[in-house]
Amino acid sequence: MSTDARKVLITGATSGLGRELALRLAAQGWSVLAHGRDQGRLDDLRREAGAAVRPLVADLASLKDVTKLADLTTAATDRLDVLVNNAGVGFGPPGQRRQSSADGHELRMAVNYLAPVLLTRRLIPLLTASAPARVVNVGSIGQVPFDPADFAFERGYDGTTAYRRSKLALCAFTFDLADELPASAVTVNCLHPASLMPTAMVREARTAPISNLDEGVTATLRLITDPGLAGVTGEYFNGSRPDRALPEAYDPGFRAKLRATTAELLADYI
Numbered sequence: 443m444s445t446d447a448r449k450v451l452i453t454g455a456t457s458g459l460g461r462e463l464a465l466r467l468a469a470q471g472w473s474v475l476a477h478g479r480d481q482g483r484l485d486d487l488r489r490e491a492g493a494a495v496r497p498l499v500a501d502l503a504s505l506k507d508v509t510k511l512a513d514l515t516t517a518a519t520d521r522l523d524v525l526v527n528n529a530g531v532g533f534g535p536p537g538q539r540r541q542s543s544a545d546g547h548e549l550r551m552a553v554n555y556l557a558p559v560l561l562t563r564r565l566i567p568l569l570t571a572s573a574p575a576r577v578v579n580v581g582s583i584g585q586v587p588f589d590p591a592d593f594a595f596e597r598g599y600d601g602t603t604a605y606r607r608s609k610l611a612l613c614a615f616t617f618d619l620a621d622e623l624p625a626s627a628v629t630v631n632c633l634h635p636a637s638l639m640p641t642a643m644v645r646e647a648r649t650a651p652i653s654n655l656d657e658g659v660t661a662t663l664r665l666i667t668d669p670g671l672a673g674v675t676g677e678y679f680n681g682s683r684p685d686r687a688l689p690e691a692y693d694p695g696f697r698a699k700l701r702a703t704t705a706e707l708l709a710d711y712i
């Protein structure tokens with residue numbers, strides 16, 4: 443493989459959208475750092491994709507493991523062109539009870555929001571050194587408002603609402619980070635890849651798919667590779683179409699509260 447291959451880190455590369463992105467980018471000559479939590483399934487991916495894929499193992503439900511993933515990444519490469527925060531926990535099966543991460547946080551908020559925030563912040567020096575670089579956050583159109591003071595979501599819990607809260611938080615983070623980083627160095631965007639693709643999380647929720655995987659893959663690949671999106675930052679896309687996230691994601695009051703809560707929860711790690 444050429445040493446000047448572009449480099450991408452994809453979280454959640456052992457399943458669904460992330461796995462297909464890894465396969466397609468490897469086939470296009472990218473060097474793929476493929477994150478998963480299961481070495482055996484990463485080995486399967488590597489057998490299928492070839493030597494362009496380098497597996498990195500970490501459980502994103504553990505903040506310590508998230509920092510390990512950042513360290514593994516910086517040890518594996520001195521350049522990172524694109525970080526794709528794709529891994530996620532879905533609605534869960536109907537009637538899903540509240541679950542906690544290794545650190546005691548609500549699981550969906552931990553994996554879908556705290557993990558990408560921590561991973562991205564830890565990788566900013568590498569991304570900045572690789573300018574122009576991109577961060578692609580895989581969000582969802584399914585966002586709901588919440589009070590950051592109720593981050594723990596201990597009362598009135600349901601998995602679907604927890605998922606949607608975490609995806610609003612991910613949008614808000616996207617826009618905060620885009621404001622912080624010069625677009626000439628690192629662009630930061632968020633997308634809803636496609637609605638109800640036939641992946642593990644949709645099967646687990648016992649919901650009927652309405653899109654195919656290819657729709658989400660095409661939309662996400664565009665944010666990763668399209669030269670026409672150079673310098674485009676702080677945007678939310680519904681598939682390939684620029685769209686608006688929930689109003690709270692643009693609300694300075696909501697964003698400040700969420701930032702303060704997040705800073706407190708990640709204080710030992712950032």
Ligand SMILES: NC(=O)c1ccc[n+]([C@@H]2O[C@H](COP(=O)([O-])OP(=O)(O)OC[C@H]3O[C@@H](n4cnc5c(N)ncnc54)[C@H](OP(=O)(O)O)[C@@H]3O)[C@@H](O)[C@H]2O)c1
Nearest residue numbers: 454456457458459501502503528529530638639641642643
């Ligand atoms: N499917 C849809 O219709 C849809 C719609 C909108 C947005 N999205 C978003 O698209 C992204 C990809 O989802 P998908 O549809 O491809 O679902 P998926 O097949 O269930 O993939 C989810 C990925 O996240 C990983 N993951 C979950 N918990 C983890 C943890 N604790 N540590 C490390 N990795 C973890 C999974 O790992 P394992 O392989 O080990 O389980 C898997 O690779 C998610 O962010 C999702 O919210 C999907």
